[in-house]
Amino acid sequence: MAKKKKQKEAPADAFVNPIDQDKVAETPGLLPYAHHSGSAVIRPEDKGRIRGNAMTAMYDQTDRQMEQLRQQMETLARQAKNLHNRMQVSELIYQADIPFQPVIHHIYHLYERKKDGVHVLSMIAPEEWGSRAPFEYLATVRLLGDHTWEVLAGSADKA
Numbered sequence: 616m617a618k619k620k621k622q623k624e625a626p627a628d629a630f631v632n633p634i635d636q637d638k639v640a641e642t643p644g645l646l647p648y649a650h651h652s653g654s655a656v657i658r659p660e661d662k663g664r665i666r667g668n669a670m671t672a673m674y675d676q677t678d679r680q681m682e683q684l685r686q687q688m689e690t691l692a693r694q695a696k697n698l699h700n701r702m703q704v705s706e707l708i709y710q711a712d713i714p715f716q717p718v719i720h721h722i723y724h725l726y727e728r729k730k731d732g733v734h735v736l737s738m739i740a741p742e743e744w745g746s747r748a749p750f751e752y753l754a755t756v757r758l759l760g761d762h763t764w765e766v767l768a769g770s771a772d773k774a
Contacts, residue, residue, distance in 0.1 A: 700766070701759075701763040701764060701765060701766075702763060704725075704754070704756065704763075704764045704766055705762070705763040705764045707725070707734060708725060708734070708736055708756065708764050710734065711725065711733070711734035711735055711736050712728075712733055712734065712735045712736070713735075713736045715738070717736070717758045718758065719758050719759070719760055719762075720757065720758065720759075720760075721738075721757070721758060722755060722756070722757050722767065723736050723737065723738060723755075723756055723757070723758070724736070724737050724738070724739065724740055724741060724752065724754070724755050724756070725737075725752075725753045725754045725755075725756055725769075726748075726750030726751060726752055726753060727750060727751045727753055728749070728750055729749065729750065729751055734753070735750055736756075737750070740755070752769060753769055754766050754767075754768065754769035755767045755768040755769055
């Protein structure tokens with residue numbers, strides 16, 4: 616005789632889900648959409664807008680950094696130009712006729728002798744010569760600690 620398989624019957628008080636098993640998700644939290652009316656609204660992200668905002672922020676930041684670098688380069692270029700000018704003035708003065716020993720941090724005056732064009736460093740200011748100055752005034756300078764000369768007034772460019 617054939618034996619009949621016995622099916623287990625659910626106890627009477629057990630919960631029976633009335634929804635078809637094909638329509639129930641085992642992991643509803645991983646669904647790309649809300650799975651019931653109380654779920655949070657899930658909207659797809661606009662990746663183009665996110666990428667665009669990130670690119671705008673990146674360009675803004677790099678532009679700011681480039682501007683800082685440009686300002687630093689201008690400062691360095693200005694400092695290099697000033698240093699070069701001090702070197703040129705120093706060369707001009709050290710080639711000039713200096714009838715005394717210059718003292719650091721003292722102010723002197725650079726002139727050009729009218730008759731022969733020789734440069735002269737003097738302690739006498741242009742206004743102290745009176746009406747007949749024997750030299751043409753070029754610049755007022757100060758000897759710095761590194762033995763270069765700082766131009767305080769006038770212009771050594773004429774020299």
